[in-house]
Amino acid sequence: MTPEQKCIQELGIISKQPNKHKYKISEDVSKIAPNLLNRKFNIKASNQVWCGDVTYVWAGNKWLYLAAVMDPFARRIVGWACSDSSNSAITIL
Template sequence: MVNVTENLLWRDFKAKAPNEKWTTDITYVWVNDQWLYLAAVMDLYSRRIVAWASGASMTEELVRTALNAALAIRRTSPWLTLHSDRGVQYRAQKYIDYAVSRGIKLSMSRKGNCWENAPMGSFFSRLKVELIYAKNYQTMEEARSGIFGYIEVLYNRRRRHSANDNLSLVQKGDPPALLGRQAKFDSSRSLIVTPKCEPPSTTQGSN
């Protein structure tokens, strides 16, 4: 397997400061008769979703758009580590070159090991249980709007996290100037399949 990097986290999901450790992943949401793909970037210091991008195809450009949005929002440290799984998007040379050129140290889970990116899996699971499965969105714009509200209004501001001693991100002291924002991305390109712990169902998305 080409362009696989070492696992630098080894399930150590605690960070001493913002922008020390980020993690990223892709999930998919079934909207009426098609998939909406969501790439997100999380800061492990507080579990804040720094930025995300959504689109109709699961491409390298989608994950790079999410990372670019995060870098536009945050002043990253020279010791920032960005962790992901081994999906083809994260192993794409263009994505790797983009991240490395910005001083990011890349880290990847072992093959087929979901637990090594557990915080992102937990976030996507909550998103689907608390929002997606209950809403049955009929259009992409409805889904994007709902996801925006969930992340910005609930998750990033009100949600209490066990990793933060049951404090919200505001109570944790995550700098308010570093709030996440949405990076919209639409693509008509064909689907690129990335290895996941479970295959997507025909009616609903899964991590």
């Protein structure tokens, strides 16, 4: 058990999502942003490659959408945006 898992267990924290999210997952390859890395993360320095993703988080009484950009070499988030709408606006800020 990891230290994080032990802490979560000791504090009695339980993940709870009240209803299933209806976010559609695309099975098509992106026409505007292809996967150039293809999970080959052998980057030599910071700011050569940035990776992004969008996820959703239950926040009290509604879903929030979080878009994050990470520098995989430094393993740090270099930018993020959050919205209560699932449109693409948060990915282009």
